[in-house]
Amino acid sequence: MVTTRVSAWEVAAAVPDPELPMLTLADLGILAGVDQDGDAVTAWITPTYSGCPAVAEMAADVSGRLRAAGFGEVRVRLRLDPPWSTDLITEAGRRKLAEAGIAPPHTGARTAGPGLLRLGPTRHLVHCPNCGGADTEELSRFGSTACKALWRCRSCREPFDRIKEI
Incomplete structure (x- = not known):
């Protein structure tokens, strides 16, 4: 036991x-x-x-x-307080996401203060998890789950999911 x-x-x-x-x-x-x-x-x-x-x-x-x-x-x-944030995803988790072809979120989504989050369009450079290219675009803010957005790489032309920053 x-x-x-x-x-x-x-x-x-x-x-x-x-x-x-x-x-x-x-x-x-x-x-x-x-x-x-x-x-x-x-x-x-x-x-x-x-x-x-x-x-x-x-x-x-x-x-x-x-x-x-x-x-x-x-x-x-x-436990809803403090709320979950993408900043809580571990480095191992971010690596596993990329290995699975899902672009991990950037860190630093939280702003100063309790429970304050920056929500909205991504303003960071998003690299393609397939080829590593930086010429990517968001196709839809809504992906296969509520936590994902649909992106595409202009270099390799492959679509990919990206975890949204929260």
Whole structure:
């Protein structure tokens, strides 16, 4: 039976994201914490936005993996404050996104102050995750999920998803 907080964290951190399965919840910064009191574990997740349709699946996956690892009482709770930001995506997560052909977001989306975010069109140079070219354009602010936008590389002519900065 697993009995240490580190082990509970490691189990929960290894859960893949349901929409981006090449990344774990820890890679995305969605896993906000794991508290353990004896055999009872509470995992905290911060969804990418409060209406995220994958929340129930993430919670079920975290709970199932912790139970399978031997934890008796498992709770998964939402933590919405502080809100999730693309700045929480780890360097490993950004690398895995690029390797999967998805342009990672730039860091520094948050402004000074609690909960203030810069939202709007990208004003950064976006490199193509396929060829590395910098001659890219946004085709649609709306991509395959709410967190993505559709882009195209003018050099290799390939379309690609890009994670929006939040």
